[in-house]
Amino acid sequence: MTAYSLRARLLALWILLLASAAATAYLMFGFYSQSTAVQVAQTEVAVGRACREIIDRYAARVRGGRGHIADSDLVDVVRAALAGAAGIEGGIWRAATGPVAYAYPTYEGTGPKTDLPEAERDTIATVNAEALRVDHAMSVRRPGRTQVLLLQGCPLHGTESGLTAWTMGRAHVNDGPAYTRFLAGLGFLAVTVLGSAAFLGWFLYGFSGRIARLEAALAAPRADGEDLPRLERTGERELDRLVDALNAAGGGLRDARARVVAAERLAAVGRLAASVAHEIRNPIAAMRLKAENALVSGDPNRAAVALGTVLVQIARVDQLLRDLLNLTQARTLTRAPTEIAPLLADCARLHEDLAAGHAVQLDIEADALADAERPHIDRAQVARALDNLLLNAIQHTPPGGRVRLVAARVTIDGVVRLHLRVTDTGPGVAPAIRASLFEPFVTGRSDGTGLGLAIVREIALAHRGAVRLIDGVPETTFVLDLPWRPS
Numbered sequence: 001m002t003a004y005s006l007r008a009r010l011l012a013l014w015i016l017l018l019a020s021a022a023a024t025a026y027l028m029f030g031f032y033s034q035s036t037a038v039q040v041a042q043t044e045v046a047v048g049r050a051c052r053e054i055i056d057r058y059a060a061r062v063r064g065g066r067g068h069i070a071d072s073d074l075v076d077v078v079r080a081a082l083a084g085a086a087g088i089e090g091g092i093w094r095a096a097t098g099p100v101a102y103a104y105p106t107y108e109g110t111g112p113k114t115d116l117p118e119a120e121r122d123t124i125a126t127v128n129a130e131a132l133r134v135d136h137a138m139s140v141r142r143p144g145r146t147q148v149l150l151l152q153g154c155p156l157h158g159t160e161s162g163l164t165a166w167t168m169g170r171a172h173v174n175d176g177p178a179y180t181r182f183l184a185g186l187g188f189l190a191v192t193v194l195g196s197a198a199f200l201g202w203f204l205y206g207f208s209g210r211i212a213r214l215e216a217a218l219a220a221p222r223a224d225g226e227d228l229p230r231l232e233r234t235g236e237r238e239l240d241r242l243v244d245a246l247n248a249a250g251g252g253l254r255d256a257r258a259r260v261v262a263a264e265r266l267a268a269v270g271r272l273a274a275s276v277a278h279e280i281r282n283p284i285a286a287m288r289l290k291a292e293n294a295l296v297s298g299d300p301n302r303a304a305v306a307l308g309t310v311l312v313q314i315a316r317v318d319q320l321l322r323d324l325l326n327l328t329q330a331r332t333l334t335r336a337p338t339e340i341a342p343l344l345a346d347c348a349r350l351h352e353d354l355a356a357g358h359a360v361q362l363d364i365e366a367d368a369l370a371d372a373e374r375p376h377i378d379r380a381q382v383a384r385a386l387d388n389l390l391l392n393a394i395q396h397t398p399p400g401g402r403v404r405l406v407a408a409r410v411t412i413d414g415v416v417r418l419h420l421r422v423t424d425t426g427p428g429v430a431p432a433i434r435a436s437l438f439e440p441f442v443t444g445r446s447d448g449t450g451l452g453l454a455i456v457r458e459i460a461l462a463h464r465g466a467v468r469l470i471d472g473v474p475e476t477t478f479v480l481d482l483p484w485r486p487s
Helices: 006-064 071-081 118-134 176-219 237-297 300-328 340-350 352-357 379-396 452-462
Strands: 088-094 098-103 138-143 147-155 163-172 361-365 402-412 415-424 466-470 476-483
Touching: 006 071, 006 088, 006 138, 006 147, 006 163, 006 176, 071 088, 071 098, 088 118, 118 138, 118 147, 118 163, 176 237, 237 300, 340 352, 340 361, 340 379, 340 402, 352 361, 352 379, 379 402, 379 415, 379 452, 379 476, 452 466, 452 476
Parallel strands: 361 402
Antiparallel strands: 088 098, 088 163, 138 147, 147 163, 402 415, 415 476, 466 476
């Protein structure tokens, strides 16, 4: 089943709102046009009826009179015929001389209207001539911007030939109460619908913008292992409830991560306890054997040798315990912008004598970093991690080999990171210990404690970074991968 987003649904609602407004406006215009057509038809009927009324009254006057009918009597005929026809004017037309009689008894002006409308004189003459020619009524409809002019000419049969009656009315199409109601309704529809569409569009635009900002905040590149970001409130009540829930979930995730880290440390301590007991038993057994042999022999020189052996084993146990404390203690970082080139130089200088004693060349490469590029790291902790990596590399490199310490600024998935690489030309890491290389007491040397790389891993994790062995490269390469800036 297809799931549609809220944005798509609101957009569909907006389109439907505009479509319904257009349909309603179309129907309103249709109803208005229909009512206008009815009004024109009613006026046309009234004009035709008035023209027939003139014919009837003229015929009655002809039947009741003797001889010629005076023009003044014709005016009375027209006035009487149109007395009950509201809004209709008319008269009698003589083909030879033009207007004979004119009347507009229902005129609503300040006084009686007795003058033929000059603007329509030519049209009146034309329709009367045509009616006289065909000898039956002729109608003319002339639409205008605000009214439709309706005119009818009717031939008169009597003692005088060449006479026609005409009537004229006007249907107001874009004026009057109907037109006012139409404009009011259309205006109200436009204001409400367009206002609603504008409000919905504004809401949709703002809602989409807020959603986009939340998406961008959630999709922003973050360092490996970083918790959910702290989201800013949007000002939209429903979205802010979601923001508060996400922020609360992020806080709970951070607390859970802290508890997991603490549990992992306790588990690591439990695993270490057995390994520490094993590591300490060997020097204790050696010291006990030497002491017992010295006591039995009674030789002062042998006792001195035994005491020397005891001191060496005590130093070994002390170093083991100090490494163990460094591994298990909680690390509080003090981050600060740090110049990398001087840091690498100090680490290399510390191991110059050891490298020279092993006939190993020690090189530094930090030229790719500009002086102004300073990552935010804990300098002392990173120096300790590099010391362990360098010591491990020098001890595994045969005479004539080379160890390199390289710094680089890299960007992975839009996140800037610091890569510190330690490479050596030694035999590499044995496949048997690759999977557990960074676990405590895992070592490839008989004289090693197996805590150096474990300490490096703890320092990397404290920085929210990682340390890993790179596969598929000619030289043995360890990479300390750290965020350039804390998130």
